[in-house]
Amino acid sequence: MIRLAALLLAILVPLYAAGQTPPEHAVTAQAIALQTDRAHGPLVALRRDLHAHPELAGQEARTAATVAARLRTLGLEVQIGLYGHSVVGVLRGAHAGRTIAWRAELDALQTYLVDATPFRSQTPGVHHGCGHDTHIAIALGIAEVLAQHRDQLHGNAVFIFQPEEETFRGAKAMLDRGLLTALPIDEIYGVHVTALPVGQIVVRHGEMFAYQRRIRIALKDGLTAAEIEQLAGQVQGALARSRPQARPWEIQRIAEPGVGLTSATTAFQDYLIVDRLQPTRTGAGTVNLEADLYETDAARLASIIPRVTQVVEASGHGGQLLSVDFIQQNPTVLNDPALTRSAMQTIRQAFGADAVQLAHGQGPFFNDDFAYFQQRVPGVYFFLGGSNADKGITAMNHTPNFAVDEESMRTGVKTFATLIASRLGP
Numbered sequence: 224m225i226r227l228a229a230l231l232l233a234i235l236v237p238l239y240a241a242g243q244t245p246p247e248h249a250v251t252a253q254a255i256a257l258q259t260d261r262a263h264g265p266l267v268a269l270r271r272d273l274h275a276h277p278e279l280a281g282q283e284a285r286t287a288a289t290v291a292a293r294l295r296t297l298g299l300e301v302q303i304g305l306y307g308h309s310v311v312g313v314l315r316g317a318h319a320g321r322t323i324a325w326r327a328e329l330d331a332l333q334t335y336l337v338d339a340t341p342f343r344s345q346t347p348g349v350h351h352g353c354g355h356d357t358h359i360a361i362a363l364g365i366a367e368v369l370a371q372h373r374d375q376l377h378g379n380a381v382f383i384f385q386p387e388e389e390t391f392r393g394a395k396a397m398l399d400r401g402l403l404t405a406l407p408i409d410e411i412y413g414v415h416v417t418a419l420p421v422g423q424i425v426v427r428h429g430e431m432f433a434y435q436r437r438i439r440i441a442l443k444d445g446l447t448a449a450e451i452e453q454l455a456g457q458v459q460g461a462l463a464r465s466r467p468q469a470r471p472w473e474i475q476r477i478a479e480p481g482v483g484l485t486s487a488t489t490a491f492q493d494y495l496i497v498d499r500l501q502p503t504r505t506g507a508g509t510v511n512l513e514a515d516l517y518e519t520d521a522a523r524l525a526s527i528i529p530r531v532t533q534v535v536e537a538s539g540h541g542g543q544l545l546s547v548d549f550i551q552q553n554p555t556v557l558n559d560p561a562l563t564r565s566a567m568q569t570i571r572q573a574f575g576a577d578a579v580q581l582a583h584g585q586g587p588f589f590n591d592d593f594a595y596f597q598q599r600v601p602g603v604y605f606f607l608g609g610s611n612a613d614k615g616i617t618a619m620n621h622t623p624n625f626a627v628d629e630e631s632m633r634t635g636v637k638t639f640a641t642l643i644a645s646r647l648g649p
């Protein structure tokens with residue numbers, strides 16, 4: 224409650240600090256906040272419509288059509304189908320300048336998760352359980368607000384609505400099909416709602432998530448079930464790492480003071496989580512032990528396979544070891560440090576010191592193919608709090624009862640429209 228009141232006051236502070244005269248025709252955070260408030264009601268309705276009609280990765284036709292129609296109404300140039308159901312909207316400013324991109328995702332999850340909302344999914348087994356419906360609404364809200372400032376913008380704002388995020392395909396496929404050749408982009412930004420207090424924006428200079436890898440230990444069969452279990456336990460015990468008393472696998476605690484991401488002593492730093500190693504007999508005389516693991520420190524990734532090899536050899540089963548490999552390793556969301564610092568400064572100048580907070584750790588179990596954009600263009604990915612205990616909204620993305628307080632959309636639109644306006648300033 225205290226935080227919301229502080230935010231309302233902060234809205235009245237323009238983008239430029241006291242004593243500093245805004246350049247003539249500069250877009251102010253004040254104007255953006257008022258326009259955001261006007262846009263909010265219809266955006267909530269649009270988000271609820273998307274929520275009621277979720278579509279799986281690769282099938283986002285209705286969602287894409289909704290987005291494209293809205294962008295055209297706002298007067299943006301619209302390009303559809305670069306890959307799958309992708310939609311790209313281009314808002315050309317009146318003056319020459321740089322090109323700043325904003326990314327949103329179109330797809331929903333295949334799941335039977337509980338959804339108590341009156342606008343629940345009308346498609347059996349499909350549900351916006353990751354919050355992408357709110358991301359779409361936020362992106363369209365930013366486009367709507369910035370479209371009202373076209374005459375003041377120096378350069379272009381590009382809105383990328385990518386399909387197939389949940390399968391980690393859409394971003395890479397759009398890049399492979401020449402997204403940046405046709406439309407060179409200087410910087411890219413994006414956001415993910417998650418189980419942090421509503422309106423809280425959190426960011427980090429560097430990795431937002433731990434590095435996820437899937438490891439496979441292939442052994443000649445012949446081990447008993449008990450031997451396999453013992454070996455799996457030894458590997459897990461040798462690899463797993465966390466700070467004393469920290470339990471980084473308890474992701475639902477990311478919002479807790481003292482433990483959560485914004486605490487300097489957060490549980491979510493310096494860890495390696497190893498999921499349970501699952502044995503599979505292949506029928507070709509081998510048994511594979513596989514698990515996902517999450518490591519916060521990029522420099523330690525290279526030591527994992529040698530360490531596992533060592534543990535298997537020390538266990539007495541070295542003669543049966545065929546191979547140890549990472550069978551899956553996606554890039555991780557990696558924020559550009561200079562751009563992150565600059566973005567934090569802009570947001571704080573406009574909305575107050577509390578408007579964005581630093582994450583001192585990285586989230587396990589999640590990742591985002593936004594990472595592929597960041598491999599090509601410097602970018603920043605934010606978390607946006609969508610939980611509200613007073614409304615009974617506390618669940619993590621992809622878990623039962625996940626919901627989003629739609630007030631987070633208001634914060635998202637005004638904050639990130641202000642950020643982009645600042646990047647396209649005179």
Ligand SMILES: [Zn+2]
Nearest residue numbers: 353354355415
């Ligand atoms: Zn997501």
